Amino acid sequence: MTEEKILQTPLKSKDIEKLTCGDKVILNGTIYTARDAAHKRLIQLLEDGKPLPFDIKDQIIYYVGPTPEKPGEVIGSAGPTTSGRMDPYTPRLLDAGLKGMIGKGQRSKEVIEAIVRNKSVYFAATGGASVLLAKSIKKLKIIAYEDLGTEAIREIYVENFPCIVAIDFRGRDLYEKGPEKYQIL
Amino acid sequence: MRQVNVSEITGIVQQLCIENNIYLDEEVINKIEEFSKKEDSQIGKQILGQILINAKLATDENRPMCQDTGIAVIFVELGQDVHISNGKLYDAINDGVKLGYTQGYLRKSVVEDPVFDRKNTKDNTPAIIHTEIVPGDKIKITVASKGAGSENMSEIKMLKPADGIVGVKDFVIDRIKRSGGMPCPPIIVGVGVGGNFEQCAYLSKKALLRPLNTGNPDPKWNAVEKELLTKINRLGIGPMGLGGRTTALAVQILTMPCHIASLPVAVNLQCHAHRHKTAII
Numbered sequence: 284m285t286e287e288k289i290l291q292t293p294l295k296s297k298d299i300e301k302l303t304c305g306d307k308v309i310l311n312g313t314i315y316t317a318r319d320a321a322h323k324r325l326i327q328l329l330e331d332g333k334p335l336p337f338d339i340k341d342q343i344i345y346y347v348g349p350t351p352e353k354p355g356e357v358i359g360s361a362g363p364t365t366s367g368r369m370d371p372y373t374p375r376l377l378d379a380g381l382k383g384m385i386g387k388g389q390r391s392k393e394v395i396e397a398i399v400r401n402k403s404v405y406f407a408a409t410g411g412a413s414v415l416l417a418k419s420i421k422k423l424k425i426i427a428y429e430d431l432g433t434e435a436i437r438e439i440y441v442e443n444f445p446c447i448v449a450i451d452f453r454g455r456d457l458y459e460k461g462p463e464k465y466q467i468l
Numbered sequence: 469m470r471q472v473n474v475s476e477i478t479g480i481v482q483q484l485c486i487e488n489n490i491y492l493d494e495e496v497i498n499k500i501e502e503f504s505k506k507e508d509s510q511i512g513k514q515i516l517g518q519i520l521i522n523a524k525l526a527t528d529e530n531r532p533m534c535q536d537t538g539i540a541v542i543f544v545e546l547g548q549d550v551h552i553s554n555g556k557l558y559d560a561i562n563d564g565v566k567l568g569y570t571q572g573y574l575r576k577s578v579v580e581d582p583v584f585d586r587k588n589t590k591d592n593t594p595a596i597i598h599t600e601i602v603p604g605d606k607i608k609i610t611v612a613s614k615g616a617g618s619e620n621m622s623e624i625k626m627l628k629p630a631d632g633i634v635g636v637k638d639f640v641i642d643r644i645k646r647s648g649g650m651p652c653p654p655i656i657v658g659v660g661v662g663g664n665f666e667q668c669a670y671l672s673k674k675a676l677l678r679p680l681n682t683g684n685p686d687p688k689w690n691a692v693e694k695e696l697l698t699k700i701n702r703l704g705i706g707p708m709g710l711g712g713r714t715t716a717l718a719v720q721i722l723t724m725p726c727h728i729a730s731l732p733v734a735v736n737l738q739c740h741a742h743r744h745k746t747a748i749i
Contacts, residue, residue: 305511320586350535350575359573360526360535365617365650387617387708388650409515409708410617410652411534411741412522432588433535433575445518447511447710458649461711465509466704 287445293341294382299404302448304455308406310444314343314385316437318364321428322372329375336427336436340380343406346387348433349417358420358439362413363387366405370394377401385446389458399454407449407457419444470547470605472749474555477607480747481564484611485540486572488743489532492523495680496742499717503654512712516654519707519740534741537574538613540565540595543677547604558597561609566591577616598670610677612744618651624660624669624734636661636733637696643735644700644716649709652739654717656680657700660734662724668732675722676738684721693719 290298292312302308315337317325328335346366350359366386373384374397382403387410390398398405408416422440429435449457497520504516526533542561552560569576569592578593579586602608623643627635640659660671684690696719706712717740726732 350532351573353573360532362535389648409518411739412518413535414525414531415518415522457710461706462704465706465711467702
């Protein structure tokens, strides 16, 4: 059984240097949610030279569009969405200071290069384990783009959020290495 | 002629939308348990374990198993001896979807124009509705909640008849290989072969509805399903694409006669949150 590495946000370079693709990680602290529509708006702000709705330096973005919360719930079901759709936007955000992403599925060459360039990290969470993952989310505040509904940017506080290092700061990619290890030719 | 009131249809669709998203079918749970025993990857095993825990939590707490509660795909088998009264069938179905998705706290994931504005319709309508007229005086309604992660990895190709079974198998394998972790493996692979362009895509989706473990009734196609499943699970993609033996839980093929010059093949992928439920009125 591999031991889990416990990480606290915001991420520091020395934390990231300790992570290798395939590591199991437990995340604690504040992270931000954003997916397609919010990414489009964030990039527009950067292009216009305007400030972002939150300081993204050393922060993590979780690609998720939760179901509506029932009365009494912090958040609805909240598993990761396919990260590849955010690939056109991600290098720009990493260059602006973003340190980590949580999602599911492989990333483009450009994203991997930006991860290496900025010494950042990409975590995979289990797609469809959305009730399990929602249990790690303890606080929630919508901080921007409420009009986008499920796609609004939420500041969430997580405790013991389970994920896996999918692409590490050296650009080692579990989406390549994992299948290589288990394929039968 | 038997009369069925539209309100009954609305009620059934509403209920199926909600139950669909909360309760993972036993057939999927059994398959995941079976494959988990054979999974060599430790990360893969952990992911399969999380999926099973999640299914239990969703049931115990009445919460949707996945945040992508999908677009509602409704299959209606309408008996030709039924008269639908007091309204329009499609309106009744869409009313059921609207009620199910709002009252069930499900995510609304439908946008109005596919390109311009992409404004959310806010009630998950319109549903995708497929209707078949069948003998009898019953209405069979199946609601499938189809998420976009796996749907986006689906594909159709018009092969040449000379490509034959090798061409069909290569196309399926290649599609899965290129999809990697994106459709949320372990997946169920629906394959349509034959018909024409649009019929073939429909077959591939309908193939997903066949109960897992039943196998194709035609021995030739049954053998192809088995061979494809073995080959897919040798690709090493594994749970969530992070490496392992469990990439697909089942391959299900539906075929139809086609034109002498055609060989259409469609692959419709389904994530492990395989949500479809049926009721008969």
